[in-house]
Amino acid sequence: MATALFALCIWHSGAALAAGPIKATQVVTSASPGQGASQCVFDLRGMQRYSGKVERLLPGTQGDAVGAILTDGTEIEMPPGLAAQDHHLRAGSSLTVRGLIAPALHLIRAFALSDKQDLCAAPMPELVTSAPPASAQGRIARLLHDGDGALNGALLDSGTVLRVPASGARTRYLQPGAPIYAEGYGYQTAYGKLVVARRLGPDRLQAIHVSDEPLIPRGAPPGSVGYDQIQGPGGTE
Incomplete structure (x- = not known):
C-alpha cells in the first residue's frame, strides 16, 4: 500500500510539472542509477531533467554565459562556468539540464547540464576588470x-x-x-x-x-589614524 501511494505521488508530481505553464520545455525521464558518468560532487539524479531549444544565451560579467532563453520563453538560470561545459552550446542548440522549476516565473534553476551525462560547473577564476x-x-x-x-x-x-x-x-x-x-x-x-x-x-x-553601493565613501574606522581627519575641498583639516 505504501509503495502504491509513493508511486502515485511521484506520478502526480511529474504530471503537475509537465502540465504547468512551461509547455514546450519537455520533462525528460531521468536516467537509471549508474547510467552515464558524472563529474558532479553531489548526486543530482533525484532532480528532474528538462529539455528545450536555445533561443539565445545570456551574458555574464566574466564574458561567459550565465543563462539562456528557450524558444518557448523559459528562462534557464545557470551558475558561472556551467554553460562552458558544453562548447557547442549556442542559439539553436538543444539543451537538457537538471534543476528546479518555478512554473509561475517560467524559470528553471539549472544545477547541471544533463545530456549523456551530468556536467556541473567547474570553478572559474574571477577576473577583476574595470568595465567601461x-x-x-x-x-x-x-x-x-x-x-x-x-x-x-x-x-x-x-x-x-x-x-x-x-x-x-x-x-x-x-x-x-x-x-x-x-x-x-x-x-x-x-x-x-x-x-x-x-x-x-x-x-x-x-x-x-539604484546602486547598492553607498553614494558617500565610508570614512576611516574608529581608532584608526585617519578617524579624526576630515577631508575638505582644500585637503585634510
Missing part, C-alpha cells in the same frame, strides 16, 4: 531572475541584457513593455551586450541612482 561606462535604452521584452527567483534584470527589445541591484529591482520601472533607460558599466560579449545599472528610469532625465 555604458548605457542602454529601449523597451523591456521580458524580465530576468536570479537562482532564487528574485527579479534582477531585463531583456530589452534591442537584445541588450540589463542587470540591476536589489534596490533597482524594487523600483516601479521594471515592467514588461515599459520604456527603460539605464546607465552604469557594460560588457560587449560573444552573447550580446550586458549593462549593469547604477542609474535607472523611464528615460535619461528621470533616471535615479
